[in-house]
Structure formats: structure tokens, C-alpha cells
Amino acid sequence: MARKNLTFHLAERPKGNIVPGKTFNLVETDAPTADDLKDGQLLVENIYLSLDPAMRTWLYDIRSYTPPVAIGEKMRGGAIARVLASKSSKAKEGEFVFARSGWTEVAVVGEAEFDTIDLPKGTQLTHAIGAAGMTGLTAYFGLTEIGKPKAGETVVVSGAAGATGSVVGQIAKINGARVVGLAGSDEKCKVLTEELGFDVALNYKAPTFAEDFVKATPDYIDVYWDNVGGDILEKALARAAPHSRFVICGGISGYNSLDQENHGIRNIFQVITQRIRMEGFIVFDYRDRYPEGKKQLGQWIAEGKLKAKETIVKGGLKVADAAMSSLFDGGNTGKLLVEVKPIDQEEVSRYVTKYLAR
Structure with a gap:
């Protein structure tokens, strides 16, 4: 049986606060597979979805630093994602990447839509989307x-x-x-x-x-x-x-x-x-200077000079629209993340030790 995939699409431009179940449509389709990949692409599953206040501004049809999300378009957003299959030399199956994959569970992303994760010893995977991201x-x-x-x-x-x-x-x-x-x-x-x-x-x-x-x-x-x-x-x-x-x-x-x-x-x-x-x-x-910034931030975290506060909302992708309200009613402290898929923390620790903390 084909794997199913949930995705949030913008249904209407909200007046005031985002209204769960109204501002976005949650759509279920068949998930993309490795057979859908073209050269340079990854098949990824989102693990932690980033929620940020600026996302609210993307829902207006106004002049801004980025085009607005169109009605019917998948909601944009970044996530820590696991690579399920790869046709890119930049990442292989089993690795974790920062993917601009949007509010979805499984996605195909091109090389311009993901970054590899490079963190020093003493950091955590979620830091790549927060304090070191x-x-x-x-x-x-x-x-x-x-x-x-x-x-x-x-x-x-x-x-x-x-x-x-x-x-x-x-x-x-x-x-x-x-x-x-x-x-x-x-x-x-x-x-x-x-x-x-x-x-x-x-x-x-x-x-x-x-x-x-x-x-x-x-x-x-x-x-x-x-x-x-x-x-x-x-x-x-x-x-x-x-x-x-x-x-x-x-x-x-x-x-x-x-x-x-x-x-x-x-x-x-x-x-x-x-x-x-x-x-x-x-x-x-400052895009061309991201490596400099990530290196310094990661070093400060590893040295204990910088502490990363996080609020992780569980319940899967379906709670993302409701979780957004936390950004405007004071419900979060530090970085707000949605746990799209539960992950074995021992697996993450082994991965960080083997691949990132070198």
C-alpha cells in the first residue's frame, strides 16, 4: 500500500489570527517515492518543522522580502528532515538535512532546497534549525x-x-x-x-x-x-x-x-x-557568510557560552496550524518546533556522534 502524505495548503488569507481548520486545508495524498526523483534531488521525511513569526507575514498579498504564499499553495517552511532516498552527491540515504520542504510529511527537494548539517561536538540536531541555524x-x-x-x-x-x-x-x-x-x-x-x-x-x-x-x-x-x-x-x-x-x-x-x-x-x-x-x-x-556564523554559533553552544531554548510541540504535522498561535500568545519559550514524526533520540545521538561531532 502506498504511503500517505499530509500537506497544509493555504486556503484563505486570514484576517487577524490564523484559524486552525480554516486558514489552511490539510490534504492527504499518496507520498512521493524514490521513483519520482530526478538527478540532484532528495526524497525526505520531515522530523522537526520550524515555526517562526515571519511566516504570518507570508500570508499577506503585500510587497515584502519574499513573495506571498499563493492560495492553494503548500505552506512554506524549513525542517530537519531524514533522507529516504538520494540522487544528489551532497547527501545520502539515512542522513539528516535542513530542508525547505514546507508543511508536509514527505517531500522531494532539489539541491537549492536543502543544506547539509555540520555541527560541532556538544550540540544537538535541533540546534541546526534553531540556535545554530x-x-x-x-x-x-x-x-x-x-x-x-x-x-x-x-x-x-x-x-x-x-x-x-x-x-x-x-x-x-x-x-x-x-x-x-x-x-x-x-x-x-x-x-x-x-x-x-x-x-x-x-x-x-x-x-x-x-x-x-x-x-x-x-x-x-x-x-x-x-x-x-x-x-x-x-x-x-x-x-x-x-x-x-x-x-x-x-x-x-x-x-x-x-x-x-x-x-x-x-x-x-x-x-x-x-x-x-x-x-x-x-x-x-548575509547568505554568503552563513558558514562563518554557523561555525561561531556552534562553537559557543559547544563551549556552554550559548544556551538553546526550545519548545517542541508533539502531535504530528496536523497540529502545525494550531501551534502557530503560540508565537502570538506567548505560549513558547525559545525556538518553536513541531515534531512531525517521533524519532528515537538514541538514534539521533548515534548519528550526531558518528557524522556531525567530528
Whole structure:
């Protein structure tokens, strides 16, 4: 009997939050097989699917850094995948790769749609999709190339308990900065200070947040990493030091309303008065330097200088659309992954020891 394959296709452009069972159609078909492969292609099965806030912006029909997902198109996304069959010299059957295979269980990917995984001893397979993968690379290049924190400076990170923010704060600490993290719960703030080494963590939902923020930045903000936008960005602008650097990575507070009228930042004049450098960036701009970033991130993880936080949602591919809501309601800490297929962790450990930790 042919293996069946589940795939999510975009059914409609959502207004506001993604609605499980409505925004996407979950379609079952026969899975592709090794017979479908052409030269240079792999047949892969997804193991861990990456969920990221930016995916919500791909569902709008607006001008962006990547074309929108078309109605009826398979939802795009990256995954740690196992190679089932290969006609590529870059990977062989049984290996694990990072595949841009989309929200599906089994897929055929070409050589431009997968990357081999190279991690140092002391790391885990999931790090290749998180702290030592695209998430970590975003933090690494955004902070080192735009933020450029110096020892003794104050770095403030919004969305600090998320996948990118948690790595940003730790890299800033490695560079000798004083780091203030902003998160949405006392529990997450505790993780930031007690596990990840942040100097201060503030709950932006607390009634005393505005006062606490001023107290936490007595010498003002030298580097601000923005994952959130909105009111928190305005508060950060009010605390900006002269010649500070604002790294605009995301604006998750507005991702569910980009198709609606959005009001501008009311105190943008601070950019002039404090001579702020405010710059947006996309990690794809640093594609030719990914090997450099992956090597450094992997080394920091192996040395214990960088800790990778992950939230893994189990239940298979079918829970992916519901799991997306965790990114917008604060349900995840660190990198959010969906376990598409349960995997024997002893198998993974043996694989990492044999193939990756060399």
C-alpha cells in the first residue's frame, strides 16, 4: 500500500489570527517515492518543522522580502528532515538535512532546497534549525553587523524569551554588554536571568513596566533589538542614548494586522534628536557568510557560552496550524518546533556522534 502524505495548503488569507481548520486545508495524498526523483534531488521525511513569526507575514498579498504564499499553495517552511532516498552527491540515504520542504510529511527537494548539517561536538540536531541555524544566524548577523555592542554598553532586547531574542541577549553578554530583556511573563523573565545570563528581565505586561523600564536603563539604551514594534518600540526610543543603534528585526505585535491601518511611531523624532541609527535587515542578505556564523554559533553552544531554548510541540504535522498561535500568545519559550514524526533520540545521538561531532 502506498504511503500517505499530509500537506497544509493555504486556503484563505486570514484576517487577524490564523484559524486552525480554516486558514489552511490539510490534504492527504499518496507520498512521493524514490521513483519520482530526478538527478540532484532528495526524497525526505520531515522530523522537526520550524515555526517562526515571519511566516504570518507570508500570508499577506503585500510587497515584502519574499513573495506571498499563493492560495492553494503548500505552506512554506524549513525542517530537519531524514533522507529516504538520494540522487544528489551532497547527501545520502539515512542522513539528516535542513530542508525547505514546507508543511508536509514527505517531500522531494532539489539541491537549492536543502543544506547539509555540520555541527560541532556538544550540540544537538535541533540546534541546526534553531540556535545554530537560521534563528541563530539572524541574531548573530543583526547584532554583530548592525547593533555592534561594546563592552559596558546597555543592550535591550524585546521578545527576549523568543527564538531570536534569547540568542541575541546571550551574544550581547558574550560581547561584554549589560543586557535587559523584555518578555511577557514573570516565568519567562526568570528563565532569562537565571538560565540565560541576562542582567535584568522585565515583564512588559506588568502594571509597573513603564517605571521599571526607566529604572533598568539609567544610562539609557545603546543598542535596542526590536522583535515586537508598537508601544514597546516607542518606549525604547524615549530611552535611547545619543548615537544608539536600533536593530529592527521584527514587529510581531502587528503581524496579525498588516492588512489594516497601522499608526506610525509617535516619537520617531527621537531618531533625529538622539542621532539614532535605525536599520531593518533580513538574514538572507548575509547568505554568503552563513558558514562563518554557523561555525561561531556552534562553537559557543559547544563551549556552554550559548544556551538553546526550545519548545517542541508533539502531535504530528496536523497540529502545525494550531501551534502557530503560540508565537502570538506567548505560549513558547525559545525556538518553536513541531515534531512531525517521533524519532528515537538514541538514534539521533548515534548519528550526531558518528557524522556531525567530528
